[in-house]
Amino acid sequence: MHRVLLTYADAVSTYFSWREADSADVRTARLSPAHIDALRDSFPRTLPDIQPGESTAAALHRTFHDGAFRSPEDTWTYFSQLGALLIPQELSAMLRGPGRSQLLIRPSPRLAQVPWAVLPTQPAGRLLGELADVVLGVPESLNALRGEPTDGECDLMVIDPRIPGQPPTGPLGSVLGRPTDTDPLAALLRPETYPPATTWPELARTRMTAPEFLAASARARSLLFVGHVSAAGEETASAETSTLHLAEPLSAGDLLHAGWRAPRRVGLIGCASGSDLRYPEPFGLSTAAAACGAETVISSLWTLPTEAGLPAGSHPLRELILATDRALHAPEPARELLDWQLGKARAWFAAGAQADNPAWWAAPVVHRAGADLGD
Incomplete structure (x- = not known):
């Protein structure tokens, strides 16, 4: 290449x-x-x-x-x-x-x-x-400090975690709404999915804790997180406090100090989950995943709007999630995601439908770690 x-x-x-x-x-x-x-x-x-x-x-x-x-x-x-x-x-x-x-x-x-x-x-x-x-x-x-990735057999799905004390419609409530059997994201269900589930409501709105997340990561070949992310404030020099919200908060610093072994491919679909490089010390959630072993990390450059208020049948956030999942399992993750983005770009520039707005499809980016990049 x-x-x-x-x-x-x-x-x-x-x-x-x-x-x-x-x-x-x-x-x-x-x-x-x-x-x-x-x-x-x-x-x-x-x-x-x-x-x-x-x-x-x-x-x-x-x-x-x-x-x-x-x-x-x-x-x-x-x-x-x-x-x-x-x-x-x-x-x-x-x-x-x-x-x-x-x-x-x-x-x-x-x-x-x-x-x-x-x-x-x-x-x-x-x-x-x-x-x-x-x-x-x-x-x-x-890159110089990278650990070894996990190469397990399951696809770890951490979907729309329930955060104790937060109502479904609150600031840290559900990002996907009430789960139903007919949700397009039911396509994420397959034999390798962990936690195991046969219906979408069984998989969504997880109650996974930080220890459960760390243990499950150790046996996974991929991770897809969809939920709330709190990016570090701009007043700080580092993104270390950028946080995944599970049943409890888990920051980039926490992941590193806990000795997290990340799967080889990681998708972090949350608000500004890929904003690490905005900081003079660019250590946030995406770079923590890379430092802990991930080779490919897909994350978002900015806040992702929910689908509330869109016409029925419009699913731009769900399309992004499914595109990320496909990329995590494709032979060439970056190319897979790019082809989806380019298709959405062509649709937006041709017709301008709100469901094709770049607020969703232009946000994801692929971080690539490792020593095979030609430096």
Whole structure:
């Protein structure tokens, strides 16, 4: 596979470089402070992350009615502006060479929420994920400390955990609503699913505790978590306090200190579960999974809206969950997820149905760990 490395670093300006993995020929460029400030200011206007002093309802209204995700035309303009700033034509040409390409990106904290794979490239406007398998690299400091993954036989499903003291409709209540036998997510049921279940209501709304989670991980080949995630506050320098909410909270630091052995493939579907790289010390839930053995981690760059208020039969969050599950079991996880994202992008730009809004399909990203990335 043809591998290309793209690395960004923040100083007063943001500098970036790219090279082919087997080459010492490095090309460099710079983003001015004005461009970076404008780019960073665009995130709180566009993404569904709740801003200080903002209610959940206000954040959703801003996302779907005021910002770049309000229409296909606005989305294309915004993504094109990001692509023109961040993806040099010379790099795009490099990816268009013969054979299949992988683009490993190491973004700086200022660029950690960029949806790289769906950015249009110049000059033809093809999306970056059409040119290459786009993955985010895990920091080298964590790659050097990686433990061995588990290679069990079960697919661990931690779905919509019940949090003691939280009503189903409360802030830490159900993210999927009341489970029914006809839920599309019943497709997750198979002989390898753990905990074992024969109906969707038996699997959903788990009461799994942290010790049960750690023990089950040790016998799993994959993990799919769907539920509440609390990202670290922006006032801290580290994402170590980013937390999965099971029957009790379990932070990235807790996972590391508990000696968690992660399955080889991990999906973390929760709000900003993949926001680790926003911090100067980028150790959060996705990077904790990598440090504890996972080779592939799929997570979300920003807050994921629920499906409340959408027309009956619209299931964008469930589609994302099922796409993540398919990717976790595909021969090439990144390509599997990218193909789904590209299909959703084509649907959004063609018809603009709210169920195809990029607030869902542009959020997931693949983190790839290990020593086989051509460094």
